Amino acid sequence: MSLPRRARTTVVLSAFSAFTLCAATACGDGTQPAASGEAIESAPSELRLDGVCPDTVVLQTDWEPEAEHGPLYNLLGPGYRVDSDQKRVAGPLVIDGQDTGVEVEVRAGGAAIGYQSVASQMYVDESITLGTVTTDGAITAAADQPVTAVMALMRKSPIMLMWDPETHPDWETVADIGETDAKVVYVAGNSYASMLVADGLIQESQLDASYDGSPSRFVSDPGIAQQGFATAEPYIYEHEVGAWNKPVEYQLLADVGYTVYPQALSARTGALEELSPCLERLVPVLQRSAADFAADPGPTVDLISELVTEYNTGWVYSQETGAFAAEEMVNLGILANEADGSIGGFDMERVERIRQDFTPLITESGATVPDDLTADDLATNQFIDPTIGME
Template sequence: MSPRRVTALVSLFSLTSIFVACSSDTSEKTDPATGVCPAKLTIQTDWFPELEHGGTYQLIGPSGTADKNSVSYSGPVQQQYAVGGLQEVEILTKNFDKQNSSVLVDGQADMAYIGIADLIKDSAALPLIAIAKTLDQDPQMLMWDPTQYAIKTPTDIAASGASFVHFPGLSYIDFMIDKGYLMPEQSDPSYNGSDATWVSKGGSILQQGFATNEIYKYENDILWKDGAPADVSFFTVSELGFDNYPATITMLKSRATELDACLKLLVPKMQQAWVDFYNNPTPITDRMIEINEEYDGFWSLSAELNLAGLQLLEEKNIGANSPDGTYCSFDETKVQDLYDILQPIYASQGVEITDDVSSVYTNDYCQGSPGR
């Protein structure tokens, strides 16, 4: 072998060794974003599994595990949403023993569903911040039997004199009383989500619920009038003039600061999960039917209910994009308008709230989020 050929082979071997060494160094380097998120993320919802929570359940997909004892659904985060070292997601059903804000303060969840209106109400007392929306319009509604009450406008609600059964501590109740749409004596904060009171009273009350859920149930499933379902009428709270962001993804401000690097990666993925859910909801809504069956409680769903609810969600723009085209951010004007409604109400009640409504939400983590 000639000296020139030996030299060439040595040179080639040396270059190859350098290339392999460089490749090894590169493969051993960790992604600087790895580990910025907790391995497990716990999200407290505000009810049992239902289509209005679809994007959150999409993070896990239909292959998660339902636990009847903890009333939770958990599993590995789907690969397309896994960023920053996040491996597992746990979704908690409504805690009937405490408010979602208390769940956050007590460290039982990283995130919780809380409406902007309720964040405003608690803004001076609790350091909470909304980091992304789940729905654009509030499906919360007031319903009645149209054969018993001729309610055509919001002022007819007060004129009816009927009791309004609802959950306690809701901001839209304060709004309704302030507007004269509801008399204080009509307010009955004894609702627990069951249909028992409505059925026992033959629909002679007014009742809260989700337009995307209860309307179908009372008109098709629940035997409440003469042994059969019957038509109901309703106003959503938006139609009453209370334009709220419901069930926002909310965190303790200190926890959001701690997970700042994580949230910049994670929130766009969480919102992508919502877009993906809307594009193909059936795998999740079908799984929600099963999850509720496994929980073996009073709450149930059906394929027909889910289909009707999704149709109404679209009709009422409940799942619409934000003005900036993302399915994530909060409209500053909308939030300010809501604050302007609530501030004088709470001032008259002696309830201290923030002077700056922008302190209860942020759009910082919505950068790069998709739209529908």
């Protein structure tokens, strides 16, 4: 089945947190324009999107504003407008400080779309240009809501299993967890749980699909292993969960077989041909934005923090967590170039291995996967500029 978006700490009670969501006076309703008197220089012709892309390029994310979506929010230029009712932000689509001639609208996922999968939402609302869909989610959706990834937003998944190093000083890897009877607490529906069992890393009896994003279980029972994100929980638990306030240890699941491309920017497969003239210019702009965000994430992290406050959904994501996430994405190779030195492209042999490895797990969960599904259905490098990469 599809990989549901994370359950992270959505509301952290005062016993576990040293910070609050936002002052009531700072969380207004409706659309709030950002003050700006800036004149935006026009981009050169090769970066102009007007005439080939929709007047508004709509990017649908799979969760609340967070640093993993930084390359998308990084596109927003001066004068952006925040719609706190619809949980979306729109403004001139800018790259290198230059106006590309169209607008971009970045929409929150999660509660804002009724916790639907992004692939499903893209077929409900065809105004969405691209959405963030993880590869196993694309396999799950292929029968009824096929999507094709056109750019990898991240090179590998930030999902991890974490543990208390004081309780388990002998644990160094996920495989060490599997040699015990400790519970592995995760969000129901994640395909990596079946993968860990199938690969013999975790015993089925250890799986506990009761994780709801709260730190309370981990704090009260440090003998467990728990899912998390290497871009968030290590900082949150050490600095923002008042009842813990110490480090955790972890291993990335990407290092033990969960090799999906997370939150890859994807189009409805049937719309690819029509969108191709746009994507030929838009995807390289998105690549540049990813490289720019990696080099200087600060202003975009500040914007993400502002949006969390304005949306006021109960999602807890401090500016400090966002700054930590942006740094760790680069440190851990989550936001990184592919082997050829470009950013955002796909290793198609890897996509094929993902298809082979995860299709049986997904069909065993009850989903129907087309027999003729190929790696080329799931992802394409057609629009990637191999000369654009992180320095």
